[in-house]
Amino acid sequence: MSLKSFHVFFIVSAFLLSVFLGGWSLNEYVTGSKRLGDLILGLISLVGALGLLVYGRYFLKKLKNIDYF
Amino acid sequence: MDIPYTVMPRRDTGLYNAKLGIWLFLASEVMLFGALFSSYILLRVGSYPGVWPHGLLNVPVGTVNTLVLICSSVTVVLGWAALKANQFAKYRKIQAITLACAGMFCCIKSYEYYDKFTHYEVILKDGRVIDGHLVEKVGGGQLVDGRRQPPEAIVIHGVEFPADAKAAGMAKVPLIHNLEKASGHHLEHKEFRIPWSDTKKVQNYGPWHNTYLAIYFTMTGLHALHVIGGALVIGWIWGPGAAMWKSDPERYTNRVEVSGLFWHFVDLVWIFLFPILYLL
Known part of the structure; x- marks a missing residue:
């Protein structure tokens, strides 16, 4: 497996973490804390997840000539 | 002598040496x-439910x-x-x-x-617990017979839990964050100057805690x-x-x-x- 493949796997994992962190923070905000920090962190995480998706597409396009193995 | 497969992959593994090595590692x-x-x-x-x-x-x-x-x-x-x-x-x-x-x-x-390492839990002899960050240690510290003397007092910036809090698991388990979340408001933090002679246990939040x-x-x-x-x-x-x-x-x-x-x-x-x- 080349660095390219491992990077794709890593970005997918980071995307899932971002979604999870977004959900966790918003849940904290909704279920009790009502702290603005939790709301902001949740929203930033979800935007970050979207950013990772966009970056993933850019990366695959940029490195299309490099092997996966 | 050239070492083979430092650049080109081996036909049987499909990998060059270093890549095979790093994946094994x-x-x-x-x-x-x-x-x-x-x-x-x-x-x-x-662990017991609710204790983590x-x-x-x-x-x-x-x-x-x-x-x-x-x-x-x-x-x-x-x-x-x-x-x-x-x-x-x-x-x-x-x-x-x-x-x-x-x-x-x-x-x-x-x-x-x-x-x-600067976050302390201080259990007093009367059962109260003070949880917060160390501001300073007053006095002490000198070597007597090869042993370092404790300070005369410590100053902690944090919150105080009542005498029965530890027995109820309040100070030990949910801590400030969870108590604040449960109560819906910020717990008041203030500075406590605690004479060393009043303390039963003083421990920071290191790996031993x-x-x-x-x-x-x-x-x-x-x-x-x-x-x-x-x-x-x-x-x-x-x-x-x-x-x-x-x-x-x-x-x-x-x-x-x-x-x-x-x-x-x-x-x-x-x-x-x-x-x-x-x-x-």
């Missing part, structure tokens, strides 16, 4: 961290550190791609950002450790050592080792790829560490 690393993750899970599910500590770590700080590591993974792979495109100068610039990210991660982690912190320091400490090791290797390839680019560019590019694979593994470990230690 990473397999052993998976077992090492896998054992620690398993230990964490077993300790956690084996929550809210001890600063989530925004941990999030920033996660972001720093994700950025470093992006730069490490873009640096390698620059070499593949024969753009050495671009690689040097991009990889410098990777090294800066590694340094930033270590600084932030050090800050988190410092915060824990409880099982959670023991495994937190073990796992994040081991991970930080990997970050430092990876940064040293990447830094050597980026700096003194860069001379190889002129003599054997393909082999040099392979070295960058192999160091990048290790770096990705280290970052991936953090992607799993962050949610289990900070969020769950």
Whole structure:
């Protein structure tokens, strides 16, 4: 497996973490804390997840000539 | 004598030497961290319900550190791609950002450790518990018969729990964050000057404080050592080792790829560490 493949796997994992962190923070905000920090962190995480998706597409396009193995 | 397969892959494995080597090494690393993750899970599910500590770590700080590591993974792979495109100068610039990210991660982690080592739980002889950060130790500290004398008093900035709090598990388990969450308002923090003679137990939030912190320091400490090791290797390839680019560019590019694979593994470990230690 080349660095390219491992990077794709890593970005997918980071995307899932971002979604999870977004959900966790918003849940904290909704279920009790009502702290603005939790709301902001949740929203930033979800935007970050979207950013990772966009970056993933850019990366695959940029490195299309490099092997996966 | 030339060593075979330093650049071209072997026909049977489909890999060049260094790539085969790094994947074998990473397999052993998976077992090492896998054992620690398993230990964490077993300790956690084996604890009494409601006893596992929550809210001890600063989530925004941990999030920033996660972001720093994700950025470093992006730069490490873009640096390698620059070499593949024969753009050495671009690689040097991009990889410098990777090294800066590694340094930033270590600084932030050090800050988190410092915060824990200056965070104290003080149990008084009358049963009250004071939880907060150490402001200063007053007096004491001199050596008498080879033993360091305790301070006359300690000053803590934090909150006070009533005498029955510890028995009810309040001070030990949910801590300030959870009490604030439950009550819906910020607990009042103030400064307490506590004479040493009034204290029964004074302990900071180091790895000796409880099982959670023991495994937190073990796992994040081991991970930080990997970050430092990876940064040293990447830094050597980026700096003194860069001379190889002129003599054997393909082999040099392979070295960058192999160091990048290790770096990705280290970052991936953090992607799993962050949610289990900070969020769950």
